[in-house]
Amino acid sequence: MSESSVMPLHMRRAQFDPAPDLAAAREESGVTRVKTAFGADAWLVSRYAYVREVLGDAERFPIARQTIARLPGAPEMTPEQLAKINAGNLLGQDPPEHTRLRRMLTPEFTLRRMRRMEPRVKAIIDEHLDAMEAAGPPADLVPSFALPIPSLVICELLGVPYEDRAGFQERTSRMLDVTVPAEERVALQFQGRAYMEDLVGRIQADPGEDLLGMLVREHGDDLTKDELIGIGSLLLFAGHETTSNMLSLGTLALLRHPEQLDLLRKEPERIEAAVEELLRWLSIVHSGTTKVATAETRLGDAVIAPGDLVICSLPTANRDSGAVPDADRFDLTRGAPGHLAFGHGIHHCLGAPLARMELKMAFPALFQRFPGLRVADGAEPQFRSFSVVYGLSSLPVAW
Template identity: 70%
Template sequence: MSEPMTVPLYMRRHAFDPDPELTAARDDEPVRKESTAFGLDVWMVTRFSDVRQVLGDPARFSNVQRAMPRLPGMPALSEEELARLRAGNLLSVDPPEHTRLRRMLTPEFTMRRMRRMRPRVEDIVTEHLDAMEAAGPPADLVTSFALPIPSLVICELLGVPYADRAGFQRRSGAILDISLPVRERAAAQLESRAYMAELVARTQAEPGDDLLGMLVREHGDDLSTDELIGIAGLLLLAGHETTSNMLSLGTLALLRHPDQLEQLRKEPERVDAAVEELLRWLSIVHSGTFKITTADVELAGRHIPAGELVVCALPVANRDPGFIADPDRLDIGRGEMGHLAFGHGVHHCLGAPLARMEMQIAFPALFERFPGLREAGPPAEFRSFNVVYGLRSLHVTW
């Protein structure tokens, strides 16, 4: 019988907070060797300034992981098959390839584009609040509010049929759950790619007004079919998983910090700052992608040879006293920008403006509609083994 998997240190949390051992590592040994869930050795980077340095230097800390050892249970793939799987995935390429892909996508995520989308996002939020109110309490906020809103938004943006959401949510859940066997996660990834390949083929035959249609019409000669599949798959996965978990976990954080929730209710104009503070304080993406050193580097006094894996512990970096005073306190009054919740440098999250807008709309609308919102029923269930931290359920009443 196999041993139960242990959550690697860079992913460990106690409810909202990084594990105390992770905080101690940042303060005592900010760059040190650790093990992943799959037994690979990585250099874990924990201080804010060091993490910024790693994320801001793709030349020495590369996202291109061609030399990654094959994990036990991972199907054997040829170099050609691996290249097809990596095509279009902005997280697995570096400049200049990354620059080329991102330049085509950036116009769809500008502030001007977000302002045009805002009325539709407001309608989607209102529709889900209406449905919650009509169904009456209690409700699971994850399934009734936090998950469906970003899913519907990203589906409409990309041109993915919302009726397919159960399938893509199941596959996303499997891909991101490191407690599952590698073979099962790989199968979900291949399933997801097959689904996106069908969607891209339909779009190429008849491009619509959505983002995929725009890419086909305007960049069809510059993007291969594999790149279109990779772009669509990444945006669909990242577009609903991250924001949905911020909505559920952020709601729970405010419910458990009633002074902060009261401040937001009294001063709704603080919502932008509140969103930034929740992003920093929760840091739901534990680490982002692993990096590989392309040369020998010195970091925080440690020598890291070329060809080594490096992982950035974002939650503990965002709570570094070297970055912000009293970092473990949730304080929506400060709303500091410059946090690392969306990453940093060339790989800074492309969808950050969309995620911010969804949260800026959803949080105030939720608490305005249900001023008596509170936890009820079984306690909120945190999910520990997921690449994106969050909640499996959040039972509420009002």
């Protein structure tokens, strides 16, 4: 059985690019009938303008109230259990709950707050580069650099003991793998919640200066324990899984486009534009949350009826030449204004300032330390094809 015959259309990739059949869906109509990973019918929206319209209208396209716990093969859950799991999860909430939670969290992700973190992030990056240099080549960039740096940063930000990282990394990696049986993914979700419940209990008893401690001190009367657990779980997952894959996949993209890497070396002031172009061109999150239409809506030639599920393809939207000229070309000089890699609308990624800060510091540091960095001879990067967050599971390098 071929990979394309079992993988949902919106997750299909050809290394850095959307797979040809996914790109064709955008060119043909931009709105296509598909089956989800779990057999449900849905509309796949793949053009830039259509994706912005869907993501930008939470009234016409609210979040579909579907969780992994309701998927085929997963155990039945009571409404109380489902409410407990969704509490505090910004990706599972629409206004007014989403507005209330986001208002409490936004001050922790301002540009000013990120700048205060820069010295510590620089130290974390340097420590891992020192360890790579001391061990010598070859090295696997994923476990030695791309994964531990964002993990340590988000652990420190949240107040999660870094020694616990191996456990949560293994859990989240398997939870994101669509080939893992739904029952096991639900069990992993509950394990992650149990871990965070214990941590939140300790932080409530003795709140520190970290983000979860701040929420307890400043908003302890406004947030339930379940909401604190949900917030911590989401930020822990999102804070390491996404940035880690951008670091590894972005490094490979630069190595495979040496003229772009040379330009960045000669003109390091281009780093912010380079990060935006990498975010646009790679678009490691296949789609935002699944939406459900509340009113009849026409997108192009398609008429979406109330109750229909809608999936937005971020990689094809960001490669739409109707929005970005010559969109399939990787060109760090353009800066990629208006890309959708962090989503759009009310669910635009809360942690985008943190991710941008880490990326704009980590890429230059890596290539300055190892100017001869290359994919190790005879080695092949391993792409994470069946993961909800796209990236690399291995990138052997030498220098």
